[in-house]
Amino acid sequence: MRTAEIKRRFLAHFEANGHTVVPSAPLPAISDPNLLFINAGMVQFVPYFLGQQTPPYARATSVQKCIRTPDIDEVGKTSRHGTFFQMNGNFSFGDYFKSGAIPLAWDLATKPVEAGGFGLDPERIWATVYLDDDEAYDIWRATGVPAERIVRRGKADNFWSMGIPGPCGPCSELYYDRGPAYGREGGPEVDEDRYLEFWNLVFMQFERGPGTGKEDFPILGDLPAKNIDTGMGLERMASLLQGVDNLYEIDEVKPILDRAAELTGKRYGVHSGHAANESHPDDVRLRVIADHVRTSLMLIGDGVTPSNEGRGYVLRRIMRRAIRAVRLLGYQDRALPELLPVARDCMAPSYPELAEDFGRISQYAYAEEDAFLATLRAGTTILDTAIAETKSAGRAALSGDKAFQLHDTYGFPIDLTLEIAAEQGLQVDAEGFRRLMADQRSRAKADAQARKTGHTDVSAYRRIVDTTGLTDWRAYTDLTTESTIVAILTDGEPVPAATEGQIVTVVLDVTPFYPESGGQAADAGHLTGPDGAGEVIDVQRPVKGLVAHQVRVTAGHLTVGARLTAHVDAIWRLGARQAHSGTHVLHAALRQVLGPTALQSGSYNRPGYLRLDFAWPGGLSVDTRSEVEDVANQALRDDLPVTAQVMPLTRARELGALALFGETYDEQVRVVEIGGAWSRELCGGTHVTHSSQIGLLALTGESSVGAGHRRVEAVVGLDGLRYLARERDLVTQLAAQLQAPREDLPERITALLGRAKAAERRADQLARELTAQRARRLAADAVQIDGTLVVSVVAAADEDPRQLAELVRAALAQDRPGVVAVAAPAERGTRLVVATTATTPDALSAVQLVRSALGGRGGGTARLAQGGAPGLTADATLATVAGLIRAG
Incomplete structure (x- = not known):
């Protein structure tokens, strides 16, 4: 059955x-x-x-x-x-x-x-x-x-x-x-x-x-x-x-396992000679592939996309374990295009939506495999070298520093480092790795806190709340309030007053200012009182319910207890409302064009400008960008009503209001709608009252912000008009310079670029020929040191040292020992490349010569190695290599 x-x-x-x-x-x-x-x-x-x-x-x-x-x-x-x-x-x-x-x-x-x-x-x-x-x-x-x-x-x-x-x-x-x-x-x-x-x-x-x-x-x-x-x-x-x-x-899993076995040339379940309850490694890997490919299909089908956090990280880990298992079984090509359709066919009888949505699912899966294969190529070589060095030094564990470097610099997952090291009989200093990760997070958290509070201890704000209560916050209803200063802080310490020229933190009992949150930039404006005035340059919410204003005192003095007028810059607020509502419109347009899985993963907006990050596996075509822009501006033209209401979180979920994964929300939430259900999101920002007030929305850029995530940028309102005007002026200038009608510009520019690339190719070919001629001359002038042909040369500024070394080696007599050393000045030091002929003895190994000359730095093979070191000149480095050859 x-x-x-x-x-x-x-x-x-x-x-x-x-x-x-x-x-x-x-x-x-x-x-x-x-x-x-x-x-x-x-x-x-x-x-x-x-x-x-x-x-x-x-x-x-x-x-x-x-x-x-x-x-x-x-x-x-x-x-x-x-x-x-x-x-x-x-x-x-x-x-x-x-x-x-x-x-x-x-x-x-x-x-x-x-x-x-x-x-x-x-x-x-x-x-x-x-x-x-x-x-x-x-x-x-x-x-x-x-x-x-x-x-x-x-x-x-x-x-x-x-x-x-x-x-x-x-x-x-x-x-x-x-x-x-x-x-x-x-x-x-x-x-x-x-x-x-x-x-x-x-x-x-x-x-x-x-x-x-x-x-x-x-x-x-x-x-x-x-x-x-x-x-x-x-x-x-x-x-x-x-x-x-x-x-x-069973019927939903075995076909995936069989296809993996077919691809890799392995046979499942035929191995013997293993201890009881212990499976053959090939069987283990085939089961990993079958399980993980099916799991990946189901997760992506339900809207999870690969990332480095939360659910996305679990999916990424599962997918990468499957891909690596395939490669360990000997299949080196892209595996998911062969396996994922089998999983789809297995599961579609129970979940027909998987077949209907397979185009999107496979996009994410295949892009993740391509990204991981690139990571493997970069990281595995470095890890293999680190493992070899660890073993040669007689150590039983790979250092936490190396594991962290692989993770932080090359994107090599720690779980993969642990697996590969274990296969080589090594442990990993996991405690050292975790310590470095914790240090990194602490630095990032401290940097973020410093940007938000200027290093102010948040306990000072808690004392303010205990003494004077929470801020009466009126950003949704007012641009101006009559307020009282309840606290002034400098470097985290309360002070009674601030004078002209100082930048301080001011807490008011009542404020109309919107603090930076939910991706929306803080309001700008002024504080004015009978004894002084200040410019509000930033607004934050350092603790829940309290609003703190960073203020530059521009006249007189501000004093705790003083009454003043808090005034938000109306033009700034209008631009902020246009941008934030424009972000919601753009999100809805993306979901309408791309589908419901194009979910926002982050955003930022300030007056006139917005950017939105969303889950999507590949770049958007020009036609797709145009369609998204058209849908967004159609919503602006339709003058959709924009409403906001507070309701229980359970009710918001019943209505289908969109929320960010990983965010936590109170039991009461604010739901912003644009055109009713067309755009319905949890949001605490300020918004226009009708979509037409946004003016227009023009996309200005689209890029990757990580595997499976894209970023779109746009301008709205007057900034949108100015952007389009600049684009028009640029096209006019290009048409005049090329003496071509506007509609012919793409064809004319393509032709010019083609000619330029052809000229570059001819110049590159000429440079290669000149380098080859120089290599032959250098080979002909090789000197002998104890029977070994030796060429030592400093590369010219426009020469690739490695290419020159390989060309000179090729020009040497291959039946004789030969060493080519090419040095090139580098920033604060020297880069060295050494190449040897096939008959060169092991005592003159290229990698050993490089490391000896550079004080242990560098890497490569016995026939080709390179490295760099600070504090060395090119001539001195070549002299060192010559001395090493003489010493044999």
């Missing part, structure tokens, strides 16, 4: 028994801050179990997509671990309990196939119950399970929770006896390979508190109602009904 059919039968059985079929929630656990991904079938129903929300149905059933990654390193080592799986579940919210759940499960499991069931032999099914759960025991007996096949087990096995505070309760598990070929007789307590668990019925009636492990947590009390949460592993049931050993052999 195919997996898709098992899924269909499960849902049909429970729908026929009064359950509402609920679609799977997307894999990213957006609604639960404790989870990156949905990891259990009941996650989307937690608010109902806890009584936080009223369920719209008393009974539900679903087949939930799940991801579990804590043991990702174990995937493939056995046939039991996987990252993506599907959990069939039926749920009761205060409706039926044990006496309803147990018969429903038994009926579906044992009902004949021709009657719509799974047809499992009832004589081979075992049940387990919690130690003191006599009620479940009696129901199983009444159902027909004999006492000898009902096992009582403890809290570690038969008491369920998610591992975090929340619902919990005793459970009852169903096991199927696969026969003596799979292990010892005696039930689940004896052998859980032979007796395979396929269904877990959780009798959810308690709420647990924090704790560790499966047993160390307190029971806080009863839930508002007794509930049922069951989970039947779809992959496990598929392995039972398809007569295969494990999840890697």
